[in-house]
Amino acid sequence: MPLVNIRLARRELPTTAAQKAALIAGVTQLMQQVLDKRPDSVTVIIDEVDPENWGQGGEPVTVIRQRSKGPAQA
Amino acid sequence: MPLVNIRLARRELPTTAAQKAALIAGVTQLMQQVLDKRPDSVTVIIDEVDPENWGQGGEPVTVIRQRSKGPAQA
Amino acid sequence: MPLVNIRLARRELPTTAAQKAALIAGVTQLMQQVLDKRPDSVTVIIDEVDPENWGQGGEPVTVIRQRSKGPAQA
């Protein structure tokens, strides 16, 4: 029955279907290992958020990423 | 004042505006009948989630639907 | 698979187990009627929120209710 909601700021290189499947499989396995939940009872929902709509430290992620121009990972 | 959030995995045949209106009307009526809430105080938000982003039983809904190829209803 | 989250400001007369069961049954039935979902695929979670933690119109519900001292229903 556990529900897991993962929220991520969208990146230039979008999260792939394979990465999403790995997140879903990994979280489900964790629920089984730690809490002994049946895998089929686990629901996982991934929300990808526009970086303009995600703020950290008082600024939109779009602004933070422009400034860093680095590997843009956070 | 009640807030109701409905989350659904998007289907090939998208949820229509009429279905959404029926969900909103039905939930609002339920709040009035069960909890005596004023209808104008009820807020309903429907989130349609990409099936690739929704996992059940350790797998994305896209994978589950491909395998079943049945009425794909869940 | 639909998930429904109902958030309510807690009242002096708390929501009873029977009212919660009626909300859960009613929302599940609505999902079946409007979207043809299987009842056993519907999850409903009710969050009861301390009125001090719920604000409407710029004020906590505790303050609004003290002022009205009326049927206090919203």
Place this chain on the structure above:
Amino acid sequence: MPLVNIRLARRELPTTAAQKAALIAGVTQLMQQVLDKRPDSVTVIIDEVDPENWGQGGEPVTVIRQRSKGPAQA
């Protein structure tokens, strides 16, 4: 560490990047002023919701707005 989630019904005139940045800056400042939180510990996420998916008083916002045809502000 505070997380703030702002949900808005999308309007014809969309919320601009500048307005989103002002919301993020304003909420972060408020957390610092009222709760003495470090600005870099504050996360803000803005969700813009399709008006067809937002119900108030038993009706979708699309229907409410069509009827009012006024300044459409709510």
Place this chain on the structure above:
Amino acid sequence: MPLVNIRLARRELPTTAAQKAALIAGVTQLMQQVLDKRPDSVTVIIDEVDPENWGQGGEPVTVIRQRSKGPAQA
């Protein structure tokens, strides 16, 4: 920056601090492995929900558990 929210129906044997720490560590590690996120950027929030407030298949979990009287795991 990822946010992960885990919602669980509370059980008779409550989730221990060690289990919660294992969930937090496991989810954070998964974000690092799958998405290359820095561990210190990952936030995890666990919500334990009263079983009376959690509905599955149209019934509160309290009712489902009473009927099963089995290992009560879901």
Place this chain on the structure above:
Amino acid sequence: MPLVNIRLARRELPTTAAQKAALIAGVTQLMQQVLDKRPDSVTVIIDEVDPENWGQGGEPVTVIRQRSKGPAQA
């Protein structure tokens, strides 16, 4: 119509009713200033989360706070 949800890890010195009222008033005012929303249309919900249930950087906040034993602000 905007909904604002503020999630905080509970601290030893709990958030006071006056602080909550200031958060509610401040967020509502911000919605009016930035987006021209009517104050009475703004809903704010504050969730206080047990520090054992809040993880940052792979650890529960309880563990982080024990280690720091500093002003415990985050």
